[in-house]
Amino acid sequence: MYLIFDTLDATQVAQAQIDSNIVAVIAANEPEIVSDRGIIPRNLGTGQLDYEAQRTTTWCEPIQYGDIWYLIKPDINHPYFEGIDLCDGVVGCVEAMELPEIIVEEDAIAPEIIDVEVTEETTNE
Amino acid sequence: MYSLPFFGVTGGGQNLPIPTLYEYLETLNPPTAVPTIYEYLETLTPDESIIPSIYEYFNFTSLAININNPNKASSANPVDYVFTISRSTPRSVTTTVNYQIVNVFNTLESDFVGGMFPSGNLVFASGETTKTVTATIIGGAALGKRFAFRLLNASDSDSGLITTGDQIEVSYGEVPYFFNTVLWLDASDINTITATNNLISQWRDKSGKENDLVQATGSSQPTYSNNRVSFTSSRFLQITSKQVFANTTSGSVFFVGRQPTSSNGGWGRFGNNTTATLTPNSSGNFRESFLTNTVYTLTSIPTVPWPMPNSIVSFSNNGSQLSLWRNGVQVSSTSMTYSIPGTTHQRIGGNTADFDHQEILMFPYVLSESDRRLMEGYLANKWGLTASLPAGHPYKP
Numbered sequence: 001m002y003l004i005f006d007t008l009d010a011t012q013v014a015q016a017q018i019d020s021n022i023v024a025v026i027a028a029n030e031p032e033i034v035s036d037r038g039i040i041p042r043n044l045g046t047g048q049l050d051y052e053a054q055r056t057t058t059w060c061e062p063i064q065y066g067d068i069w070y071l072i073k074p075d076i077n078h079p080y081f082e083g084i085d086l087c088d089g090v091v092g093c094v095e096a097m098e099l100p101e102i103i104v105e106e107d108a109i110a111p112e113i114i115d116v117e118v119t120e121e122t123t124n125e
Numbered sequence: 126m127y128s129l130p131f132f133g134v135t136g137g138g139q140n141l142p143i144p145t146l147y148e149y150l151e152t153l154n155p156p157t158a159v160p161t162i163y164e165y166l167e168t169l170t171p172d173e174s175i176i177p178s179i180y181e182y183f184n185f186t187s188l189a190i191n192i193n194n195p196n197k198a199s200s201a202n203p204v205d206y207v208f209t210i211s212r213s214t215p216r217s218v219t220t221t222v223n224y225q226i227v228n229v230f231n232t233l234e235s236d237f238v239g240g241m242f243p244s245g246n247l248v249f250a251s252g253e254t255t256k257t258v259t260a261t262i263i264g265g266a267a268l269g270k271r272f273a274f275r276l277l278n279a280s281d282s283d284s285g286l287i288t289t290g291d292q293i294e295v296s297y298g299e300v301p302y303f304f305n306t307v308l309w310l311d312a313s314d315i316n317t318i319t320a321t322n323n324l325i326s327q328w329r330d331k332s333g334k335e336n337d338l339v340q341a342t343g344s345s346q347p348t349y350s351n352n353r354v355s356f357t358s359s360r361f362l363q364i365t366s367k368q369v370f371a372n373t374t375s376g377s378v379f380f381v382g383r384q385p386t387s388s389n390g391g392w393g394r395f396g397n398n399t400t401a402t403l404t405p406n407s408s409g410n411f412r413e414s415f416l417t418n419t420v421y422t423l424t425s426i427p428t429v430p431w432p433m434p435n436s437i438v439s440f441s442n443n444g445s446q447l448s449l450w451r452n453g454v455q456v457s458s459t460s461m462t463y464s465i466p467g468t469t470h471q472r473i474g475g476n477t478a479d480f481d482h483q484e485i486l487m488f489p490y491v492l493s494e495s496d497r498r499l500m501e502g503y504l505a506n507k508w509g510l511t512a513s514l515p516a517g518h519p520y521k522p
Binding site for chain 1: 317323324346
């Protein structure tokens with residue numbers, strides 16, 4: 001599900017609102033993992049907070065697609081977020097199930113593709 | 126009289142000609158012709174009938190070692206290594222063989238049951254051609270290690286001591302530590318993964334190069350489940366702080382993973398083309414741009430299944446040739462031009478990806494065939510894929 005906006009400014013406002021909503025939920029359950037530099041991850045092996053590891057700083061960066069901007073609608077599969085509308089307060093967008101085509105990343109260009117037929121190179125070792 | 130003739134020493138102040146060996150032997154036994162080896166053997170064994178043939182003489186001491194199970198290049202414990210020692214021909218005599226296990230690299234006595242390196246004697250009874258020795262490893266998970274099973278000496282009951290020096294080496298543990306890797310991601314080592322609600326923000330590099338892959342954006346973070354990290358077109362990890370491949374003109378990548386769905390899902394992007402490299406598509410072909418500017422379509426022979434089940438896949442790029450293997454079988458290769466990826470082109474997942482990764486290894490060079498097979502064996506043993514290796518692969522059980 002996507003949240004589609006007309007402008008980057010509107011997308012950034014929505015981004016901040018969503019992040020605020022998510023942080024509020026996490027802070028209500030695990031306040032120790034919230035810091036001003038992002039959500040502190042846990043080591044999967046030890047379960048301990050890893051203060052040196054990459055933190056989660058936002059739910060979604062604004063993505064440009066043609067003339068529009070969009071965010072991926074928050075959908076976090078965790079009990080903390082059950083029944084909570086993480087888009088509360090987000091305005092100025094249209095929700096859509098799919099974008100017209102495949103997601104194009106910011107640096108994507110048409111690939112140069114060479115078809116190489118190899119018929120005699122196979123070896124069964 | 127000749128004095129130290131073989132060293133060319135002069136005698137009596139004059140240079141004397143150095144005799145041939147035959148001439149010298151004649152001086153030691155003047156009236157008798159020098160015997161042949163066969164004649165000499167006859168003098169040692171009165172009963173001519175038991176004189177061995179030349180073939181028997183040079184072969185009855187021959188001992189060979191085979192290892193029943195392949196190198197268990199994994200961290201599983203305990204692991205039994207069964208060595209089979211064979212006598213070259215059935216013989217009516219007994220042969221006693223002394224063996225021992227010795228350290229080659231990092232192996233400790235405490236790695237073995239009993240806390241010491243196994244050693245002992247094997248006695249081949251009359252007519253017996255094979256004996257086995259089982260060595261059980263109980264340690265060694267942490268590092269790549271290597272030991273040697275060595276035959277020290279052997280003696281036949283009728284002819285006495287004979288010497289053998291045969292040995293076979295076994296690698297075990299985390300063998301990537303043997304190599305210079307630039308990136309090593311291991312989903313079985315969950316201490317290397319940090320996540321919030323199973324969304325991964327960092328997968329720590331085990332190569333020692335600190336090439337950790339990260340993702341700060343929640344909606345772009347891959348997910349973890351059961352020793353697998355799942356990537357999609359929008360969920361990826363990357364390193365943008367530095368180049369993983371620098372100051373090199375070749376490289377290799379190994380990974381274990383699968384395409385979970387019927388899509389053209391690729392494994393990642395380590396090339397300057399912005400399109401993700403792809404595992405098999407509906408035609409059973411690979412599209413690959415590992416360390417190149419261009420996406421090459423490699424026709425797979427045999428056709429690789431799509432979606433691809435759990436497989437060991439490796440690519441090598443020697444600067445002019447891109448080659449691909451799957452489960453120890455070379456699938457295809459093509460000529461290409463090497464290119465170090467920029468810092469925005471180093472991703473696992475993303476773009477058109479749809480892939481579950483279990484382990485990823487990258488090397489700043491092309492591995493030799495034996496090392497490639499060792500890596501295949503390590504990954505196959507670790508991830509339960511030995512049955513997928515081809516017959517004759519040195520690490521296939």
